[in-house]
Amino acid sequence: MIKKILFVLIIATAFTSCKAQEPAYLFTYFKGNGEDGLHLAYSTDALNWKSLNNDKSILTPEVGEQKLMRDPAVILGGDGNYHMVWTTGWTERGIGYASSEDLVNWSEQQLIPVMQHEETARNCWAPEITYDAKNDQYMIYWATTIPGLFPETQSKADDGYNHRMYYTLTKDFKDFTKAKVLYDPDFNSIDATIQWDGEQYVMFLKDETREPARKNLKVAFSENLTGPYSEASEPITGNYWAEGPTALNVNGKWIVYFDKYTDHQYGAVMSEDLKNWTDISDKITFPDGIRHGTAIQVSTAELKQIQEVLVID
Template identity: 25%
Template sequence: MRKLVNQFFVWLCVFFFSSVAYASNNPLPVKFGDPYVLLASDGRYYMYGTGAGAVDGFCAYSSPDLVNWKAEGQVFRGNIPGSWGVANFWAPEVYELNGKFYMLYSADWKVNPTNEQENFRIGVAVADKPTGPFRELSSEPLFDPGYPVIDGNLVVDEKGRMFLYYSRCCYKHPVESEIAAQAKKEGKFDSIEESWIYGIEVKPDLTDVIGEPVLLLRPPVKLNDKQSEWESRSVTSGEVNRRWTEGPFTFRKGDTYYMMYSANFFGGKNYAVGYATSKNPLGPFTKAANNPVLEKNVEKGGIVTGTGHNSITWSKDGKQMYCVYHGRTQATGDERVVFIDKMGVDKNGILYVEGPTTAK
């Protein structure tokens, strides 16, 4: 009996102190952009992201508790004979399906007859283990919508259908709006390019898409739109002539789909996260009144800027949600590093993130 009591006490201490350490552990010693965390069936967490020294591909980290992370090395490499992707490997997400692990990722497509500067598409790789090695499912991207796309994300509806969300790049996509007109009037920029988020159904084996893409989210058109101020900061500050709507991460709670997304220049201090909701996986989505739910805190005495491109993971008992995202601090400079903060959805359906936090 004493042994069982001692074991329970040890478990309780580990749980308590892990929670405390976790809350004061930001930023993590992981130099990822676009971080994604999978809680696999083996009971461990696996993190994937952009950068961290990977060559034409992606590295991974593993953890038993979201606090202590072990480098697993490079788990996927493209730009090899037979690859469709040749450069700029970004934003991996990994899903455990039917005993396999499927990675969605963005890269420059080698088929580029007009020599476009941005020729991104989304592809799929598969592995038997979360640490790879991942091999390309096809010698071609998942689909070609006719414009550059990045940041693939999957959700499954209540009927078991699978949907892909992605961001159309800003590249060669100038959009008229009151914000663009104001920027031109003020002499900031002659035109404003935008990225938009689309959704499309995909086959269960991730070999093809079904139907046509549906536009789900875009930056505000009107100056008096309540979302306009925070989603236009990169333009109104004169930083760059682009407005982003990218990095979608979607989950279902009850009968509602929550899509988190990032806005503003991904390389700047104004990068921030909002969300929108819908009763249908292909919309229409309505942006939340409490946006942004995650943003820089330097004006409030903090040290974090550039918070964005998040994913979500859960505690092992499924009770606590965590927001995983990248950001920058005064100490890390331009280097993107990973943060993990608690988040949730309250009884009124309002999504919130308890961050950004940093170690004291």
């Protein structure tokens, strides 16, 4: 009997330990025009997402002329802290930055003047951040239009915006390298996000071409974080306008979430090989009114701590 009890206890302990190691997921997003700040949602299956804090903002934007917090992108850095960048306004030449140990309490916000040296730069949109473990540094990247550049893809549509992806490098978020072009895919492009798949860097980005309208997501690859990146793939999204991709690798399958912004709903596609994609939009649920941000994996313990602080909707 004692041996049987011990066996049951051992199995129960192992099961509990296994369950504790199962991943959970957080989604950082904005609502409206980004005026009220950072929102969080969570998921335990990467498909069904529920808001935290009663879908109220947990961080109010404080930097930039327009003081918005659109496109909040968050990663876990090499220092064990979370680092976030965001769009501070529609026509600004800088981006917002803050860090956090727990995704609830954030550092003082700062404005990084990434394109201040380009007097004609029209914007800095949808910044993202990736940690480069090999060089122990961070790459921040975003879309900017500089009038007169890339005339081969210039159009009067979409108010004449003609974006390319730019980047800067930093080790301490105090000193930054001068911005350079990260990727010129020979089309108007925004909303890039980069993941490491174990062998190469994978860039998901939006083809922003308006004439003729494309407005879809594509994929490019590189051996190095700063490029060069391959020619962009054929569209991985369907007959709708998509933007703001963010990706998770869940049990060996890639899920790319995106904003079907003209349909006012969220979508997703899935792939095992980053070549063949299946639309799984009918299998996901998100909070009402969500606008794009970042999906990240956290531990169940981290999620529990956040839930203890923030009210679950």
